[in-house]
Amino acid sequence: MKALVLEEYSRLVYKDVPDPKVAPDEVLIEVRACGICGSDVHGMDGSTGRRRPPVIMGHEASGVIAEVGGDVLGFGAGERVAFDSTVYCGRCYFCRRGQVNLCDSRSVLGVSCDEYRMDGAFAEYVVVPERVVCRLPEEVSFEHAAMVEPLSVAVHSVERMPRSLSDTAVVVGTGMIGLLMIQALRAAGCGTIIGVDLEPSRLELAGKVGADVCLKADECDVAEVVGGHTEGRGADVAFDAVGLASTAETAVRCLRKGGAVALVGNLSPEARLPLQVVVAREISLYGSCASRGEFGICLDMIARGAIRLDELISATAPLSEGAAWFERLYQREPRGAMERGERDGRRWVRLEWTGGDCDGGEQGAGSVYGPGAGAGRGGPRDHEPESGAAGGIEARDRGNGPAGAGAGAGCWRLREHSADGRGGAWGVREDRRAGE
Numbered sequence: 001m002k003a004l005v006l007e008e009y010s011r012l013v014y015k016d017v018p019d020p021k022v023a024p025d026e027v028l029i030e031v032r033a034c035g036i037c038g039s040d041v042h043g044m045d046g047s048t049g050r051r052r053p054p055v056i057m058g059h060e061a062s063g064v065i066a067e068v069g070g071d072v073l074g075f076g077a078g079e080r081v082a083f084d085s086t087v088y089c090g091r092c093y094f095c096r097r098g099q100v101n102l103c104d105s106r107s108v109l110g111v112s113c114d115e116y117r118m119d120g121a122f123a124e125y126v127v128v129p130e131r132v133v134c135r136l137p138e139e140v141s142f143e144h145a146a147m148v149e150p151l152s153v154a155v156h157s158v159e160r161m162p163r164s165l166s167d168t169a170v171v172v173g174t175g176m177i178g179l180l181m182i183q184a185l186r187a188a189g190c191g192t193i194i195g196v197d198l199e200p201s202r203l204e205l206a207g208k209v210g211a212d213v214c215l216k217a218d219e220c221d222v223a224e225v226v227g228g229h230t231e232g233r234g235a236d237v238a239f240d241a242v243g244l245a246s247t248a249e250t251a252v253r254c255l256r257k258g259g260a261v262a263l264v265g266n267l268s269p270e271a272r273l274p275l276q277v278v279v280a281r282e283i284s285l286y287g288s289c290a291s292r293g294e295f296g297i298c299l300d301m302i303a304r305g306a307i308r309l310d311e312l313i314s315a316t317a318p319l320s321e322g323a324a325w326f327e328r329l330y331q332r333e334p335r336g337a338m339e340r341g342e343r344d345g346r347r348w349v350r351l352e353w354t355g356g357d358c359d360g361g362e363q364g365a366g367s368v369y370g371p372g373a374g375a376g377r378g379g380p381r382d383h384e385p386e387s388g389a390a391g392g393i394e395a396r397d398r399g400n401g402p403a404g405a406g407a408g409a410g411c412w413r414l415r416e417h418s419a420d421g422r423g424g425a426w427g428v429r430e431d432r433r434a435g436e
């Protein structure tokens with residue numbers, strides 16, 4: 001079969017490889033769509049230690065079952081499916097409790113590290129155990145089904161949180177995962193949803209997919225603005241989809257007393273905590289890793305149109321062009337040069353514009369926070385947190401936002417229904433396009 005192989009660090013080759021063999025408990029899937037994850041783009045240079053060549057990357061995929069192993073009972077050839085990237089053992093203490101994302105011998109498709117190597121879905125075929133396979137509703141396209149995996153990461157984090165109808169929620173980092181969180185929070189009945197980022201084009205997209213208020217973190221005091229939307233209390237729940245000291249702190253500081261924060265991104269392995277705030281205000285911290293069992297919910301929400309995915313797909317292309325697209329994303333070329341590619345009906349890659357990771361629980365949204373912000377491509381995450389550059393792959397036209405025009409404005413409102421008159425006090429701009 002043809003596959004896009006990471007032959008050595010930063011070198012992808014589209015070539016013939018032996019067809020994968022199907023074990024008795026496995027399913028052979030003919031891949032129809034596979035997303036490029038941020039963890040693939042910044043993992044391919046060796047900086048994360050989780051893409052050791054040779055390996056076929058790709059863990060956000062969908063396709064049609066071509067063959068099933070002898071012990072497979074639940075699926076048959078010809079069925080349209082997606083699959084979880086987390087392969088769990090099913091036998092350990094945690095798997096038996098249903099916490100398969102915490103499995104003692106968890107491995108991730110398309111990842112190659114010290115402990116294991118598991119080829120992924122940038123290929124004509126991929127094999128996965130039956131237990132991670134999920135049937136697709138008719139209404140869900142292969143392209144959308146390939147986004148179930150990152151969506152499940154977002155949905156899991158929302159499911160982890162204590163929440164009530166009409167809660168005010170803050171999402172720090174509006175990369176892929178953050179944008180999906182916003183939509184999941186909307187579907188979960190949240191009231192005011194506030195997106196926080198540094199990149200104007202991402203904030204604009206956050207507004208399009210459901211954020212009521214979008215804040216540019218370097219131009220306003222996020223906690224103060226959130227307070228203004230909550231009678232001074234602070235938000236009920238907050239999500240850090242980035243995982244840097246500054247973003248975790250922002251998420252914690254904008255909460256009301258007794259509020260809860262979900263820590264999902266972890267671009268930096270460590271972050272300082274405003275301990276006194278957490279203790280004195282009784283803040284609850286929730287780590288959230290990958291997903292467990294949310295695939296069905298996600299597919300249902302996509303089928304019902306509760307989650308908008310088209311806006312999050314920036315281009316499609318045949319797998320044979322995959323190496324060039326990876327290179328482009330790695331170099332963070334502006335999307336101005338990109339067009340939606342022709343499909344050959346079978347093999348293509350999706351090019352997302354954020355660095356939302358979902359490999360091994362290392363989610364990170366694509367925004368750039370901290371020192372070095374905005375400079376160059378996403379830097380190494382696991383080993384050099386001090387580099388500060390987030391792992392975002394940036395494929396959007398960066399000249400698209402109101403950045404320059406917005407200097408000093410602080411933040412801007414994207415939806416009229418959040419206009420309550422209070423915003424003006426913090427310099428909210430009514431017309432985010434002014435001066436573009």
Ligand SMILES: [Zn+2]
Pocket residue numbers: 088089090091092093094095096102103104105106
């Ligand atoms: Zn297990």
Ligand SMILES: [Zn+2]
Pocket residue numbers: 037038039059060150356357358359
């Ligand atoms: Zn991923």
